Amino acid sequence: MLSIGDTLLLETVSDDGKKQVFRSKVLDIKDKSFLIGPPIKEASNRTEPIILEHTLFSAQFVAKNQKVFQFNTKVLKKNLEKITTFEMELPKEEGFVPIQRRSFIRINTQLKVKVFSLNNEFSPFDTYTTNISAGGLKLVLPDEILLEKAQTLICSFVLPLQDDSVYVRQLCKVVRITDHISKRYASLKFEQINETDRQSIIRYCFERQLALRKKGF
Structure with a gap:
């Protein structure tokens, strides 16, 4: 499920509601734990070496099958060697939960x-998201195109993923037409989307979100 080299988004779990988000990479995997490098704090885009045990x-x-999973973990131990690493608790297989539709990430992108x-x-026309x-x-x-609700x-579009590009051709339904200043927009819902395309889009949104956060947005 979890593999060496996977990028993790880590959100602190606390009772006071003050959450912090970090990102890191999996460096090694053991039977009941895995190692990550010093997490990078999303708010500052800087390494955060001061994380307490049991946090x-x-x-x-994003797993190798392109599905996005969520799981709970905690810091077991901090290793101070040439490269500082954090040993994290590895859950059992049933602890990895696929992200459901209500948790889909929506990102701004063209x-x-x-x-x-x-x-x-x-007639077929070209535009952008x-x-x-x-x-x-x-x-x-486009100005000359008139679409109606329903x-x-x-x-059809191409998703530029980190290690490949994926072509998607998807049946859509118009759910809303809106006007803003001098432009018109159509909000579309995917109809009967297959699992492969759905997971590719989730993966693209996940990678895009990481890239934007890395740039400080």
């Missing part, structure tokens, strides 16, 4: 999209 975290990561009509109601999640996306509509269409 509780809720962790998220992806080029080709839109096709199912019933020749319009303003945001995307595994549940749907939001498009900028209209069904096909969107």
Whole structure:
């Protein structure tokens, strides 16, 4: 499930509601624990070596099968050697929980999209997204394109993942048309999305979120 080299998002678990988010990488895996390097604090983008033993975290990561999992862990021990590492508690297999639809990450991003009509109601057109999640996306509509709520269409786009690019062609339904200043937008919901495409989109959103946080956004 968890593999060496996986990037973790670590959110502190506390009763006072003051949560902190870190990121780190898995350096080694043992029978009941795993090692990570000094976590980087998202708020400052700096290494945070001062984390106490028994600190509780809720962790998220993208597995090799491209699914996003969440699990609970805690700091067991801090190792002070040439490279400072933290030994973390490794849960049993049932402790890894796949992220459900209600937890889908929605991120702002501009992806080029080709839109096709199912019933020749319009000619194919090119546009781009303003945001995307595994549940749907939001498009900028060209001036000459008129879509209606509940209209069904096909969107094709490429997800630029870290180690590859994934082509997605997905049936969508218009759920909302909005106007803002001089532009019109269409919010679309994915219809009958397959698990492979859904997990690819989740992975893209996860990687994009990490990249933005690394840049300080």
